[in-house]
Amino acid sequence: METVTASPEETEALAASLARGLRAGDVVAVAGELGAGKTTFVRGAARALGVTGPVSSPTFTIGHRYEAPTPVAHLDLYRLAGIDPAEWGDLEPYFEGTVAFVEWPEHAGDWLPRPRASVTLSHVDETHRRVAITGEDDPGV
Numbered sequence: 001m002e003t004v005t006a007s008p009e010e011t012e013a014l015a016a017s018l019a020r021g022l023r024a025g026d027v028v029a030v031a032g033e034l035g036a037g038k039t040t041f042v043r044g045a046a047r048a049l050g051v052t053g054p055v056s057s058p059t060f061t062i063g064h065r066y067e068a069p070t071p072v073a074h075l076d077l078y079r080l081a082g083i084d085p086a087e088w089g090d091l092e093p094y095f096e097g098t099v100a101f102v103e104w105p106e107h108a109g110d111w112l113p114r115p116r117a118s119v120t121l122s123h124v125d126e127t128h129r130r131v132a133i134t135g136e137d138d139p140g141v
């Protein structure tokens, strides 16, 4: 599906509707340029999955893991130039037993587990974003 959202709140609400169809072990790739709304999307999804604290882009680490009824992982691979087995060893725990959202998924190359859903955000104007979601099966949105 593809739609245009008119505010960060609308992007969060769209993410929440996707999140309701997710379960432990699912990976969601969230692609798009800087400022496109990837972290906003992940925040909406994480809230819907029961994460109550702040959800911000991981800055000093590659990922965050949030406790929730189903734990939620949020990775930002922006700084990753490529993955070798040692680096994958550091990342793999984020995917264990979680619903995992991955910003800059293209930086993981072939290492990323197959996403249940792939989200691509792009700028339309200051407040509008185009959001395309494709799924391995119907992600429920």
Ligand code: ADP
Residues within 6 Å of the ligand: 005, 006, 007, 008, 009, 010, 011, 032, 033, 034, 035, 036, 037, 038, 039, 040, 041, 057, 103, 126, 127, 128, 129
């Ligand atoms: P990214 O993680 O892709 O770099 P962020 O989610 O951190 O992007 O930032 C997106 C910025 O764009 C935020 O400041 C947000 O408030 C703003 N914004 C404006 N309109 C929208 C929209 N429709 N959807 C998502 N974010 C939006």
Ligand code: MG
Residues within 6 Å of the ligand: 038, 039, 057, 076, 103
């Ligand atoms: Mg971000």
